[in-house]
Amino acid sequence: MKAKITFKGGIHPPENKDLCGELSIKDFPPPGIAVLPLQQSLGSPSEPVVKKGDKVKKGTLIARSKGYISANLHSSISGEVIDIKKAPHPLLGEANAVIIKSDNRDEPEKDYSTEDVSAAGLSSGEILGLIQNAGIVGLGGATFPAHVKLNPPPDKPVKTLIINGAECEPYLASDHSLMLNNAEQILKGAVMIKKILNAEKCLIAIEENKKDAVSLFRQKLNSLKDIAGLEVLPLNVKYPQGAEKQLIYTLTGKEVPSGGLPMDISVLVHNIGTVFAIYEAVFLKKPLFERVITVSGKGIKNPANWRVRIGTPFKTLINHSGVTDRTIKKLIMGGPMMGLAQYTDEVPVVKATSGILLLTSEEAAAFEHLPCIRCGKCVTACPMGLMPAEISKMVEKGRIDMAKSIGLMDCMECGSCNYICPSGTNLLQYIKLGKYEYMRSKNAKR
Amino acid sequence: MLKDKHLTVTVSPHIKTALTTEKMMWIVSCALVPAAGAGIYFFGFHAALVITVCVVSSLLTEFLCTLLMKKPATIKDGSAFLTGLLLALCLPPELPLWMCALGGFFSIAVTKFAFGGLGYNIFNPALAGRAFLMGAFAKEMTTWKTLQVFPDGITAATPLNLLKEQGYDSLMKVFDSHSHLFRELFIGRVGGSIGETSAGLLIIGGLILLFARIITWHIPVSYIFTVMVISYFTGGVFGIPFHLFSGGLVLGAFFMATDPVTSPITPKGQIIFGIGCGILTMLIRIRGGYPEGVCYAILLMNSVTPLIERYSKTKIFGVKR
Numbered sequence: 001m002k003a004k005i006t007f008k009g010g011i012h013p014p015e016n017k018d019l020c021g022e023l024s025i026k027d028f029p030p031p032g033i034a035v036l037p038l039q040q041s042l043g044s045p046s047e048p049v050v051k052k053g054d055k056v057k058k059g060t061l062i063a064r065s066k067g068y069i070s071a072n073l074h075s076s077i078s079g080e081v082i083d084i085k086k087a088p089h090p091l092l093g094e095a096n097a098v099i100i101k102s103d104n105r106d107e108p109e110k111d112y113s114t115e116d117v118s119a120a121g122l123s124s125g126e127i128l129g130l131i132q133n134a135g136i137v138g139l140g141g142a143t144f145p146a147h148v149k150l151n152p153p154p155d156k157p158v159k160t161l162i163i164n165g166a167e168c169e170p171y172l173a174s175d176h177s178l179m180l181n182n183a184e185q186i187l188k189g190a191v192m193i194k195k196i197l198n199a200e201k202c203l204i205a206i207e208e209n210k211k212d213a214v215s216l217f218r219q220k221l222n223s224l225k226d227i228a229g230l231e232v233l234p235l236n237v238k239y240p241q242g243a244e245k246q247l248i249y250t251l252t253g254k255e256v257p258s259g260g261l262p263m264d265i266s267v268l269v270h271n272i273g274t275v276f277a278i279y280e281a282v283f284l285k286k287p288l289f290e291r292v293i294t295v296s297g298k299g300i301k302n303p304a305n306w307r308v309r310i311g312t313p314f315k316t317l318i319n320h321s322g323v324t325d326r327t328i329k330k331l332i333m334g335g336p337m338m339g340l341a342q343y344t345d346e347v348p349v350v351k352a353t354s355g356i357l358l359l360t361s362e363e364a365a366a367f368e369h370l371p372c373i374r375c376g377k378c379v380t381a382c383p384m385g386l387m388p389a390e391i392s393k394m395v396e397k398g399r400i401d402m403a404k405s406i407g408l409m410d411c412m413e414c415g416s417c418n419y420i421c422p423s424g425t426n427l428l429q430y431i432k433l434g435k436y437e438y439m440r441s442k443n444a445k446r
Numbered sequence: 447m448l449k450d451k452h453l454t455v456t457v458s459p460h461i462k463t464a465l466t467t468e469k470m471m472w473i474v475s476c477a478l479v480p481a482a483g484a485g486i487y488f489f490g491f492h493a494a495l496v497i498t499v500c501v502v503s504s505l506l507t508e509f510l511c512t513l514l515m516k517k518p519a520t521i522k523d524g525s526a527f528l529t530g531l532l533l534a535l536c537l538p539p540e541l542p543l544w545m546c547a548l549g550g551f552f553s554i555a556v557t558k559f560a561f562g563g564l565g566y567n568i569f570n571p572a573l574a575g576r577a578f579l580m581g582a583f584a585k586e587m588t589t590w591k592t593l594q595v596f597p598d599g600i601t602a603a604t605p606l607n608l609l610k611e612q613g614y615d616s617l618m619k620v621f622d623s624h625s626h627l628f629r630e631l632f633i634g635r636v637g638g639s640i641g642e643t644s645a646g647l648l649i650i651g652g653l654i655l656l657f658a659r660i661i662t663w664h665i666p667v668s669y670i671f672t673v674m675v676i677s678y679f680t681g682g683v684f685g686i687p688f689h690l691f692s693g694g695l696v697l698g699a700f701f702m703a704t705d706p707v708t709s710p711i712t713p714k715g716q717i718i719f720g721i722g723c724g725i726l727t728m729l730i731r732i733r734g735g736y737p738e739g740v741c742y743a744i745l746l747m748n749s750v751t752p753l754i755e756r757y758s759k760t761k762i763f764g765v766k767r
């Protein structure tokens with residue numbers, strides 16, 4: 001199997017990545033109140049190990065992972081636990097969270113700024129332990145606990161590690177800025193991961209609209225030692241180039257089987273942000289309590305990339321960035337293609353937050369749901385080779401079984417079909433509904 | 447700060463393309479303007495009247511249908527305008543105006559709304575309208591305006607008519623050389639329907655549609671290619687440009703067969719559809735009772751579109767064939 005020029009399908013939405021201007025990362029001041037939901041990853045929520053009234057520092061463990069797929073949670077500021085209660089959650093609507101009031105001292109649990117050079121000599125098991133302790137989850141949005149993903153079953157060895165720097169969602173530039181600011185650390189993290197997995201190759205994939213990052217990484221690779229098997233590969237600019245299956249297909253020519261995982265074909269993908277967090281966990285012994293996010297959209301006066309503490313409420317970031325006087329229509333967590341619309345700005349930044357977008361009515365489209373004119377544009381655009389118009393019509397008629405038979409569950413919800421539809425048909429809404437109904441009836445049968 | 451603002455909550459995606467159905471319809475209409483203009487220029491004022499009457503009657507019918515069926519008004523979406531325009535372009539330039547009005551009514555009311563409106567019709571409305579008029583008023587529908595100087599004994603007709611009814615020699619008596627014939631066909635200075643004569647301008651319009659991503663290459667290329675292959679084997683080197691540039695082939699391949707509603711949804715299906723159109727067109731032209739086969743070929747293929755779709759499903763990523 002050979003690498004491909006690109007994957008099939010996809011779309012070219014306006015990028016709007018230049019709204020943020022320069023790609024420096026600014027440090028966002030620690031919030032007065034941090035809201036830290038216990039559910040920050042796929043799987044089970046973590047279990048609190050602090051109670052009301054406890055004093056915590058930046059980096060103190062406040063909730064421990066519970067079950068196999070779960071992740072630790074740490075305080076992102078120093079102060080006092082004032083409550084553990086239901087609070088707005090950007091993905092779940094509402095969920096239990098540890099609320100911490102800052103003492104404005106921002107005292108860390110330990111020094112997180114000196115690099116422990118001896119870490120390079122640690123064993124795989126030790127490294128995995130550090131990653132697990134740090135509570136790292138996939139920061140690309142999937143939020144799968146990293147220590148679980150990095151521990152594949154022995155019969156599925158990983159040969160190719162892919163570092164995903166595609167960042168194909170419009171508006172978002174957080175991964176880009178991280179690549180420009182922390183190239184060396186990301187490479188060190190990548191070497192670590194490659195070592196844990198005992199992988200043969202590590203491919204760092206970056207979309208070509210980030211030429212500066214491509215050349216910076218190439219230059220760093222030339223100057224660093226111990227980087228055998230690492231390679232930087234530029235990708236064509238197309239959405240969703242960063243989607244796991246499409247990325248793997250482009251780089252290796254192999255298709256992840258329907259319903260399967262990348263490790264079924266000996267591949268593992270990690271996002272740039274996750275790799276950087278792994279570097280911090282291993283070399284700085286720093287838990288995941290802050291991350292880089294893009295705050296943008298034409299509703300924001302000063303769009304920027306911020307290094308922000310987990311638990312910072314959206315409204316704090318929005319107020320700090322300023323709101324333009326255009327008509328605000330939507331508040332999104334994530335990108336405009338796959339992000340989640342929020343009903344309130346009280347929700348906090350969680351580990352899954354890659355960006356906050358405040359979209360004006362001119363940016364956020366209205367979908368009229370006119371009749372499908374069968375133009376086939378959704379079919380051509382679907383990177384999964386589905387017929388979105390047909391699937392959506394079947395779901396609309398309640399024929400979930402038929403929709404399933406033509407690939408309902410293969411949809412990755414990238415939204416390409418919905419974006420390109422000239423009739424503004426709510427394709428993805430029906431497809432999501434169909435998936436939900438299918439899972440519900442399947443669970444009911446059990 | 448956002449407290450007083452209403453946040454809209456929907457599922458993703460939150461952005462969408464600027465190319466709406468409405469825009470697509472108007473761009474297609476614009477792409478037809480050169481060919482329509484040429485029709486008026488060559489055939490005279492009555493052609494302009496035919497176009498106007500067809501468009502107005504289509505729009506009016508659309509308006510009345512939505513009113514009677516209590517559907518949202520769709521008169522602005524451009525589809526009825528386009529249907530009227532396309533219908534006019536495949537009618538003879540001197541057709542009585544009341545027939546034109548009837549054609550527009552049939553296209554919209556019977557072919558489109560009786561099946562449920564835009565998106566649900568099985569047959570291309572403009573072509574179905576033309577087929578209806580052909581059935582009802584065969585004589586008027588085959589009366590062509592004379593553009594060529596005819597030596598004795600040869601009556602006014604389209605080049606396809608001439609070839610079919612009176613043979614190659616008569617055709618060559620009218621057009622003294624091949625190159626003259628092809629030039630006239632390309633420019634559009636030959637007898638025929640209003641909009642199908644000027645192959646050159648229609649090709650320009652078709653290219654506009656391709657570049658604006660309103661149509662894809664699949665149908666026009668497979669259709670035209672099939673016609674070229676068959677015409678080579680039946681008419682030799684002369685056959686290719688002759689069949690390509692005469693009659694409604696270019697109009698049909700770029701503007702009629704590509705009608706999204708009535709053609710297959712998958713690229714593979716579209717190629718099969720195009721090949722089918724090509725074979726049927728040539729079959730009718732060579733063997734059938736009519737000199738021209740584009741209209742019926744496309745209508746026939748419209749009717750098998752669901753069947754084609756069943757056998758031309760896409761390949762799902764990660765699923766082995």
Ligand code: SF4
Nearest residue numbers: 382411412414415417
């Ligand atoms: S059907 Fe699913 S995978 Fe295909 S384009 Fe639509 S959202 Fe993306």
Ligand code: SF4
Nearest residue numbers: 372373375376378421
């Ligand atoms: S893109 Fe929209 S109008 Fe076109 S076939 Fe798909 S659902 Fe129908």
